[in-house]
Amino acid sequence: xxxxxQTPSHQVTQMGQEVILxxxxxxxHLYFYWYRQILGQKVEFLVSFYNNEISEKSEIFxxxxxxxxxxxxxxxxxIRSTKLEDSAMYFCASRGARREKLFFGSGTQLxxx
Amino acid sequence: xxxVTQSQxxxxxxEAETVTLSCTYDTSESDYxxxxxxxxxxxxxxxxxxxxAYKQQNATENRFSVNFQKAAKSFSLKISDSQLGDAAMYFCAYNWNYGGSQGNLIFGKGTKLSVKP
Numbered sequence: 001x002x003x004x005x006q007t008p009s010h011q012v013t014q015m016g017q018e019v020i021l022x023x024x025x026x027x028x029h030l031y032f033y034w035y036r037q038i039l040g041q042k043v044e045f046l047v048s049f050y051n052n053e054i055s056e057k058s059e060i061f062x063x064x065x066x067x068x069x070x071x072x073x074x075x076x077x078x079i080r081s082t083k084l085e086d087s088a089m090y091f092c093a094s095r096g097a098r099r100e101k102l103f104f105g106s107g108t109q110l111x112x113x
Numbered sequence: 114x115x116x117v118t119q120s121q122x123x124x125x126x127x128e129a130e131t132v133t134l135s136c137t138y139d140t141s142e143s144d145y146x147x148x149x150x151x152x153x154x155x156x157x158x159x160x161x162x163x164x165x166a167y168k169q170q171n172a173t174e175n176r177f178s179v180n181f182q183k184a185a186k187s188f189s190l191k192i193s194d195s196q197l198g199d200a201a202m203y204f205c206a207y208n209w210n211y212g213g214s215q216g217n218l219i220f221g222k223g224t225k226l227s228v229k230p
Binding site: 033035037041042043044045048056058089091093101102104106107109 | 155156157158159160163204206217218219220221222223
């Protein structure tokens with residue numbers, strides 16, 4: 001089965017630093033998403049991306065966050081100035097045409113010290 | 114606002130037995146999807162089963178089946194012949210307008226399932 005690939009699997013950063021989380025969605029997919037899960041809590045939607053623009057975002061996705069699809073294969077999430085509360089598992093997901101299922105990556109665990 | 118509620122933080126089942134995980138949701142939409150995701154200790158999100166709201170027939174996937182009660186806004190997951198590998202966190206999730214460019218999954222808080230040998 002095709003896979004969504006996320007790198008790195010773990011990232012440690014200092015508070016205030018910028019981080020970029022990388023994802024390679026499945027090649028023919030059109031819709032891309034970022035979710036996050038703080039340890040012990042539920043998975044929360046951050047943002048969806050379609051046709052090279054953000055189609056929807058949650059209240060969590062403030063000005064510190066941005067997404068980009070720089071080269072037609074990668075899909076990145078950037079956090080400009082990390083805070084302690086940004087520590088979480090970040091999941092990338094993608095899907096193809098309408099009504100197809102969502103494929104999740106295996107996540108990037110971000111630890112902000 | 115749409116919400117998903119899982120009222121069982123933890124459940125336990127004996128190997129080979131059957132267990133049912135509960136989920137209720139709130140929405141004013143008529144066209145939506147419901148999902149159960151499994152999250153093992155590796156924390157990867159694995160789709161177990163999905164149900165389309167306009168289909169009256171309950172979805173099944175091998176040992177996994179759902180009881181979808183649209184009027185009651187209830188969506189429970191039944192795991193038959195439980196196996197040790199079923200031990201995981203299970204999340205119920207909802208999505209409306211799944212086919213469109215907008216839409217996102219709303220997750221419940223999860224149920225931690227333990228399987229006893």
